[in-house]
Amino acid sequence: MKQLPPDTVFSEDVPQHDAAAAADMDVLLINIDGYEGPLDILLELARRQKVDLAKLSILQLVRQYLNFIAQAKELRLDLAADYLVMAAWLAYLKSRLLLPKQAQEEEDSLTAGQMAAALQFQLQRLEAVQTAARDMSTRPQLGQQIFARRADADDHAAGMVTQVTHTATLYDMLAAYGDIQQRQQVQTYELPVFHLMSMDDAMQRLCAMLGALPQSGKQQVWTTLNSLLPQEEESALYRCSSMASLFTAGLELVKQGSLDLRQAVAFDPIYMRATAQFQERSVS
Amino acid sequence: MTSHTASADFKALDHVKRACEAMIFVAPQPISLADMAERMEDGAVLLPALLSLQQDYAGRGVELVQRDGGWCFRTASDLAPYLTHHRVEERKISRAALETLAIISYHQPVTRAELETIRGVMTSKGTLDTLLEAGWIKPGRRRELPGRPLTWVTTPAFLDHFALSSLNELPGLAEMKAAGLLDRRAARDVIPHENDLFATQAGNATNNIDLTPDVMENVA
Amino acid sequence: MTSHTASADFKALDHVKRACEAMIFVAPQPISLADMAERMEDGAVLLPALLSLQQDYAGRGVELVQRDGGWCFRTASDLAPYLTHHRVEERKISRAALETLAIISYHQPVTRAELETIRGVMTSKGTLDTLLEAGWIKPGRRRELPGRPLTWVTTPAFLDHFALSSLNELPGLAEMKAAGLLDRRAARDVIPHENDLFATQAGNATNNIDLTPDVMENVA
Helix, strand or coil, X not given: CCCCCHHHHHHCCCCCCCHHHXXXXXXXXXXXXXXXXXXXXXXXXXXXXXXXXXXXXXXXXXXXXXXXXXHHHHCCCCCCHXXXXXXXXXXXXXXXXXXXXXXXXXXXXXXXXXXXXXXXXXXXXXXXXXXXXXXXXXXXXXXXXXXXXXXXXXXXXXXXXXXEEEECCHHHHXXXXXXXXXXXXXXXXXXXXXXCCCHHHHHHHHHHHHHHCCCCCCXXXXXXCHHHCCCCCCCHHHHHHHHHHHHHHHHHHHHHCCEEEECCCCCCCCXXXXXHHHHHHHHC | CCCCCCCCCCCCHHHHHHHHHXXXXXXXXXXXXXXXXXXXXXXXXXXXXXXXXHHHHCCCCEEEEEECCEEXXXXXXXXXXXXXXXXXXXXXXXXXXXXXXXHHHHHCCEEHHHHHHXXXXXXXXXXXXXXXXXXXXXXXXXXXXXXXXXXXXXXXXXXXXXXXXXXXXXXXXXXXXXCCCCCCCCXXXXXXXXXXXXXXXXXXXXCCCCCCCCCHHHHC | CCCCCCCCCCCCHHHHHHHHHHHHHHCCCCEEHHHHHHHCCCCCCCHHHHHHHHHHHCCCCEEEEEECCEEEEEECHHHHHHHHHHCCCCCCXXXXXXXXXXXXXXXXXXXXXXXXXXXXXXXXXXXXXXXXHCCCEEEEEECCCCCCCEXXXXXXXXXXXXXXXXXXXXXCHHHHHHCCCCCCCCHHHHCCCHHHHHHHHHCCCCCCCCHHHHHHHHHC
């Protein structure tokens, strides 16, 4: 297989400022609600390459999608998580596609080419399904373009035996069962009692633990929020609520000026330390 | 008078015949020449078309006849013996019968007392009678309980009517919920089960969304 | 089998044609050959009669068509403009529901997870139940997989609604099959793996398998 020099490869990353493409993207962003998730958007972008899906440039598609996400973020569009997951995956795929082949040898995982092929297959399959759906909606339909004979009241005059049959559809029956189930759930409903760390408990715990920390002059020790969580074997729900309650209690202390909170970037550990004011508060 | 865009010669006898044939076929009552003319293009001549159509159908199993000043198709009277089985009157079953049937199909064998517990209301005799008459339920074994109450089960005709090949194909509650058949979710289901909270974070996503990333696993 | 007193030759093609014509005309739903045979005299041969009848009706305003093995009369679709007043209220069907219906019809039997894999999104409420309510889909056999998930399949009413005589008539079905697009599996399971790669390159490369080179060239 031909291996391209790296500088050529990375020139692909330079965003192209094409007025027509930008206008296209605007249309896509405005109509975002009309699309059925990230795969549908990808298919729309793929169609714009105006080539047979089998000859699609996956790298170009990835770049278009990432560009689309970037613009959506710029416009502060509220994108569903699906779209961001897809973006993360495509960014990963892109890096794999751009790496020299030797560098990406990993055992029992798909090669970049196979991953791209899988994506391409999904797009082709979705395209086929969407075409089928469109064809279906344009077919002549019973009761719209094609008609059946309707039973004639006069038929009875023919002096024939009338046989009564009872009818119900599967949907009717399932819906009836669904209703019964719901009635029951409503009837037997009890408010569940949860074992949670209350705000009061959290405030008490936070003050006690921060007060007990080694203190060296004005430079208090930074400690992480995680280290303040209860270590005992508690339920997962209790640990979750502890995290939330301790954090909220922490915010309350910050508001009072008794605490400093610090976090470098999202999802990093949260650090806290007591201020001088905290000392006065705990003394008094 | 309506006008249509098709390019066919609307006055051609053949076209008028086809249109009349379809209009008469679909009409639930005999349809008058005037009614048909109103739906045809201006200048279409109907009577010759109808008479020609009547000739086409003469001696066939279905004939074109005039009744009450209108035109309609009627089966030839000599064929009545073949048609007796088809004189069918469809009757939609009542809500109560529907619920009862649903419970029997999901909980069979089930006694009348159990039925009433599940439905939360008394079951009138007429309800079970309707289902029996429809041939969808039948008595099953007696329950080994005081009074040896009769149980009810569904019949093969029930499966037949609902085009199911086995009882196994009745969707379960989770599947009904997924299909939108349980609309209002009980509040208790909305709150995640304690163990779910971290389980989903850990990655073994419970719902099978499978975005393109069926390849996603490779990211790890 | 019924016996009749008329003196006609019951096996004569013409007689069988007339009887079938009347039976199909009167039946509220498409009627199967077996159902008709049951009402006819022993030894009557129906299929040639039905095919001949179908030819008689070809090109007329009303046509004899097959729907999932049953026979029925339906108006010719080009005559719709004359019949507008019989139109039933059109079911507004969302794009999501239509795509879901397309997947069920082409990929059946298909589980909900497979549906979601193919569309790349969760199936929202109101999609499957809309199709179920329309009577176009029903539950099929459970798949022999962990959790025994329910599959969904189309009904005869679906074929009748969309004027298809059988599933084989779905537009583009053969092409989709040839292109391997009827595969219900997740994409990563469909594409050939390392070891298969050379085999397919060597000969029967059907579609897009040796993708990597293309991709790399497009980088330039």
